[in-house]
């Protein structure tokens with residue numbers, strides 16, 4: 001038996017002055033209906049009354065219990081404990097309560113037992129009464145609740161998502177539960193965060209804005225969305241946020257999906273590039289042959305005109321027309337070569353490249369966007385071959401050139417200068433300068449972040465510079481920026497010269 005006595009207070013029952021009430025019948029009816037065991041015993045410990053619930057607990061019919069003592073009805077230990085409790089109650093002369101755990105009729109039961117003395121109308125003690133409440137179900141459901149709470153905690157502790165439980169209070173949303181990933185989002189340990197208001201963590205308020213919670217509480221419909229958010233020290237991140245109302249509480253799950261989103265977009269971009277590449281290869285192939293005829297025929301016409309020895313004035317105009325036509329056709333050939341370069345080769349192999357050729361191809365590709373915004377200056381110096389991938393580098397330079405063009409005023413008049421220099425023994429440098437709007441300091445540190453864009457929806461993806469940065473890094477180079485708002489911007493690309501890699505390649509003698 002585990003017993004703990006709880007001091008009880010003997011209260012005078014509030015009885016109405018209605019002596020005609022049939023108390024005996026009332027007591028018996030009530031005792032039969034109650035789920036608790038109710039019994040009385042005389043001073044020798046013999047049962048003088050027991051209700052059906054009590055008889056059921058002991059495991060015998062009431063008539064077999066009446067007139068008998070506990071020692072004849074239950075195990076020796078249980079009987080001893082019960083008799084001891086009876087003795088204490090009679091000694092105390094007042095109500096005592098105890099919680100007990102004992103075997104009864106083959107079942108382990110948890111009891112809340114209340115006992116008090118029974119007196120005759122003249123005050124003389126004639127025995128005792130008892131009420132025993134079976135707490136087993138209550139204990140079981142308490143244990144089940146504790147277990148499910150422990151399971152819930154373990155599940156949320158090991159979750160890869162941030163998980164919060166909030167409760168609506170007049171002062172705002174109070175944090176009731178915070179798992180480890182949620183701690184990271186709040187920037188505060190669960191112990192310190194639980195019990196505080198969400199509004200005390202302004203940078204994390206996005207997880208559950210009050211109007212959104214109110215909407216979820218009002219409609220009862222779970223909320224699920226993806227959103228972009230700036231986190232201090234982490235820049236732009238993408239999150240999936242799920243809110244579910246549970247009574248006056250709100251369960252909030254927040255998953256960081258930035259990487260997934262970036263991969264998805266990259267994949268889509270790669271697919272688009274592959275499709276463009278195939279299209280480019282097809283177009284280039286189709287145009288190449290007729291273009292070759294045009295060029296060779298123009299060359300033939302030019303030669304024939306010289307041979308015909310026409311009047312100088314007629315000759316001049318015709319030669320000018322032919323020169324224009326040849327220039328146009330040459331440009332077309334350049335474009336076809338750029339398209340072929342874009343379509344050629346897989347994106348990971350590197351080889352020694354003439355950087356100026358790659359730059360000229362990129363200019364050709366971006367020319368449509370550059371032409372109207374200003375003039376282009378190529379300031380090239382002698383360079384060794386660089387080690388790179390022409391498709392990837394074209395992608396980088398086209399992106400830098402188009403960004404530069406977009407930074408220029410619509411009216412034109414700006415200048416884009418492409419400068420190439422030997423940077424060190426092992427690196428070359430390409431700079432793309434523009435005289436555009438420049439980049440404010442607060443944006444400058446974020447422009448290489450994926451999705452950072454200041455351009456309108458549909459025009460900017462915010463991925464160009466982030467991808468370019470990765471590509472240049474992947475080639476062993478560096479991409480950096482400097483800018484003065486209102487004056488212009490310079491992007492600088494450092495790339496490794498090919499000789500180093502060539503040096504590392506096996507020599508002829510080593511190849512068998």
Ligand code: ADP
Pocket residue numbers: 399403404407434436437438439447452453454455459460461462463464465466489
């Ligand atoms: P997008 O061009 O799709 O916006 P990028 O990653 O290429 O994505 O560029 C990110 C942002 O950097 C642009 O939205 C713009 O604000 C800024 N930016 C890039 N290049 C320049 C430039 N040459 N001049 C001014 N701002 C620039």
